[in-house]
Amino acid sequence: MKILRSIGAWLDDRLGISDTIMPLARHLVPPGAKWSYVFGSAAMFCLILQVVTGLALTLLYQPTSSEAYQSLQFITHQAVFGRTLRAIHYFGASGMVLLVGVHMMRVYITASYKFPREMSWISGVFLLFLTLAMGFTGQLLRWDSNGVWSAVVAAEQVGRIPVIGTYVARLLLGGDTIGGQSLSRFYSYHTLLFPGLLLGLVGFHLYLVIRNGVSEPPVAGRPVDPKTYRQWYQAMLKKVGVPFWPNAAWRDTLFGAVVILSIFGLALLYGPPELTTPPSPATINTNPAPDWYLLPVFALFALMPAKIESYVIFIGPILTVIGLLALPFVSNAGERSPLRRPWAVFGSLCVVVFVGALLLLGEQAPWSPKFTAQPLTAGLVHSSDPQVVAGSALFYNKGCLYCHLIDGHGGRRGPS
Amino acid sequence: MSETDNTAPGPTAEDEPRRDFLVKLSLGLGGVAALAVGVPVVSALLAPLLQADPQTWRKVGTLADFDIGSTHLVKFENANPVAWSGVSSESAAWLRRDSATAFTAFSVNCAHLGCPVRWEPGAGLFMCPCHGGIYYKDGSVAAGPPPRGLTQYHIRISGHDVELLTAPIPITDITAS
Numbered sequence: 153m154k155i156l157r158s159i160g161a162w163l164d165d166r167l168g169i170s171d172t173i174m175p176l177a178r179h180l181v182p183p184g185a186k187w188s189y190v191f192g193s194a195a196m197f198c199l200i201l202q203v204v205t206g207l208a209l210t211l212l213y214q215p216t217s218s219e220a221y222q223s224l225q226f227i228t229h230q231a232v233f234g235r236t237l238r239a240i241h242y243f244g245a246s247g248m249v250l251l252v253g254v255h256m257m258r259v260y261i262t263a264s265y266k267f268p269r270e271m272s273w274i275s276g277v278f279l280l281f282l283t284l285a286m287g288f289t290g291q292l293l294r295w296d297s298n299g300v301w302s303a304v305v306a307a308e309q310v311g312r313i314p315v316i317g318t319y320v321a322r323l324l325l326g327g328d329t330i331g332g333q334s335l336s337r338f339y340s341y342h343t344l345l346f347p348g349l350l351l352g353l354v355g356f357h358l359y360l361v362i363r364n365g366v367s368e369p370p371v372a373g374r375p376v377d378p379k380t381y382r383q384w385y386q387a388m389l390k391k392v393g394v395p396f397w398p399n400a401a402w403r404d405t406l407f408g409a410v411v412i413l414s415i416f417g418l419a420l421l422y423g424p425p426e427l428t429t430p431p432s433p434a435t436i437n438t439n440p441a442p443d444w445y446l447l448p449v450f451a452l453f454a455l456m457p458a459k460i461e462s463y464v465i466f467i468g469p470i471l472t473v474i475g476l477l478a479l480p481f482v483s484n485a486g487e488r489s490p491l492r493r494p495w496a497v498f499g500s501l502c503v504v505v506f507v508g509a510l511l512l513l514g515e516q517a518p519w520s521p522k523f524t525a526q527p528l529t530a531g532l533v534h535s536s537d538p539q540v541v542a543g544s545a546l547f548y549n550k551g552c553l554y555c556h557l558i559d560g561h562g563g564r565r566g567p568s
Numbered sequence: 569m570s571e572t573d574n575t576a577p578g579p580t581a582e583d584e585p586r587r588d589f590l591v592k593l594s595l596g597l598g599g600v601a602a603l604a605v606g607v608p609v610v611s612a613l614l615a616p617l618l619q620a621d622p623q624t625w626r627k628v629g630t631l632a633d634f635d636i637g638s639t640h641l642v643k644f645e646n647a648n649p650v651a652w653s654g655v656s657s658e659s660a661a662w663l664r665r666d667s668a669t670a671f672t673a674f675s676v677n678c679a680h681l682g683c684p685v686r687w688e689p690g691a692g693l694f695m696c697p698c699h700g701g702i703y704y705k706d707g708s709v710a711a712g713p714p715p716r717g718l719t720q721y722h723i724r725i726s727g728h729d730v731e732l733l734t735a736p737i738p739i740t741d742i743t744a745s
Contacts, residue, residue: 216652216654217650217652217653217654217656217657218652218653218654218655218656219652219654221654295656300656301682301683301684304677304681304682304683304737305681305682305683305698307682307737307739308680308681308682308739308740309681311739311740311741312740312741312742313742314741314742317739317741317742318739318741319617321737321739322616322617322736322739323614323616323617325616325737326615326616327616327621327648328621328646328647328735328736328737329621329646329657329659329734329736329737330656330657330737331646331648331649331650331653331656331657332649332650332651332652332653332654332656332657333615333616333650334656335656430655431654431655431656432655432656432658433656433658433659433660433684434641434643434644434655434658434659434660434676435660435684436641436660436676436684436685436686437686438684438697439697439698440683440684440697440698441698450698450699453680453681453699453713454698454699454700454713456713458712458713458714458715461713461715462715462740462741462742462744463742466742519699519700519712520696520697520698520699520700521695521696521697521700521702523686523695523697549690550690550691551688551690551691551693551695552691554688554691554695555700555702566711
């Protein structure tokens with residue numbers, strides 16, 4: 153016992169657990185934050201889950217263009233718990249995108265990005281885009297025909313950048329066409345470059361929480377004044393602050409555990425997304441579509457007026473990034489309470505409805521020809537007249553039915 | 569060492585230029601080191617821009633394979649596949665024989681966002697599964713979001729063989745609208 157205690161004391165002295173780490177863990181936070189503050193930490197738990205399950209997947213995955221598909225078949229159908237592992241990584245990605253979105257929405261609605269937390273918002277914007285980039289490159293690593301065509305679609309999108317677009321597209325694919333070099337690049341981005349940036353930025357994001365303190369729950373009629381805010385915040389902490397660990401952190405931990413258990417449950421229940429056909433760009437009978445969290449973008453590309461689309465593909469993301477980065481400078485002080493910022497709440501609601509509607513539409517893809525349409529039966533055309541039956545057969549044979557609806561049968565691309 | 573340090577005199581004004589030089593030396597040398605290592609690293613990153621991909625003629629069939637007026641999906645290997653490409657270095661084109669000696673070959677890549685278009689012989693149209701781009705028989709846009717028609721490949725007849733000149737995936741740029 154005595155030896156153990158002295159080992160403990162030695163470690164404590166050399167590692168600075170009591171001197172440095174405990175004060176950090178027990179730093180004072182405003183009371184009353186409760187459950188609305190758990191989404192950021194839950195997104196971080198998802199990131200850790202993705203790093204751990206991703207590492208396990210790299211033990212089984214072959215990152216070469218000729219073998220990736222077979223190794224995924226192996227992971228999905230033969231490796232011990234491989235199916236579950238892939239599924240956790242898939243649902244973990246979904247969870248991370250969702251939680252990053254909810255966290256961002258919460259920060260916006262409670263205006264936590266205002267003075268002095270501008271840099272927290274800015275690093276958060278980069279974290280959002282890195283998370284989406286991880287999701288997209290992750291789908292590509294399945295390296296089935298869907299993955300290959302997703303790479304082509306991405307190349308076409310960056311191709312719309314004026315002047316340098318074609319070069320950027322070439323850089324993305326690793327050459328003029330899809331080939332062995334393409335997957336190597338996406339693999340490097342997904343497993344090394346992006347996670348490195350993500351972890352570094354998360355560290356920075358957390359450092360800023362220590363530096364500027366977590367935002368206090370907003371109260372209507374108590375605006376942020378940059379001149380006095382820091383003093384007021386410190387005085388408030390001294391008076392009513394509670395230690396982060398354990399008073400606030402237990403909620404983060406509990407919610408994080410529930411999120412990870414839910415991901416595990418979904419993974420067991422549904423399994424990973426099925427692979428499509430092998431990664432040959434010469435296989436054209438495929439319906440490329442991204443995973444659910446990128447479907448709104450997919451839908452937007454189909455629904456935008458074609459005349460402005462090329463410009464929107466290029467200018468849209470730039471304006472979005474500029475707008476998001478500018479937000480904490482445009483609106484730096486003043487009211488934080490959603491009760492005093494009805495337009496912010498309304499705007500957030502609009503974004504949710506808009507993205508949700510695009511997601512639903514993306515799921516149905518009514519703009520796509522329905523290649524699987526079956527020939528019309530006599531019952532459907534309400535006639536056994538040979539001429540009508542011949543006409544309905546012609547309607548099918550000529551491909552009309554792919555896009556035009558007859559009595560609920562066929563595609564929805566054109567008028568019914 | 570520490571004992572002698574304790575008795576050593578503190579920094580003096582005479583040390584100032586020396587320290588200034590050493591700081592500059594450390595920063596400068598660090599910069600040179602970073603630059604030296606940076607060249608091969610950035611080259612690996614930009615490799616696709618530094619090396620041009622070749623183009624080459626690939627046989628896609630013989631004259632006897634294609635009836636006049638018919639449209640076929642032909643597969644071919646890209647110009648410079650690496651050993652680990654597997655099937656990913658394949659490409660496809662829609663090849664139509666217009667007459668005894670004339671062929672037209674369309675890229676399978678939709679001019680909208682690159683998805684593979686399908687030739688529907690009954691309808692006489694190319695249709696894209698992704699966002700519903702539709703093209704006429706001659707490759708011009710019939711409906712949907714594509715800002716331009718389908719790209720064509722060069723075809724030549726060499727003896728009895730039909731050959732296709734490989735080309736980059738056609739990237740639609742912002743001027744095509």
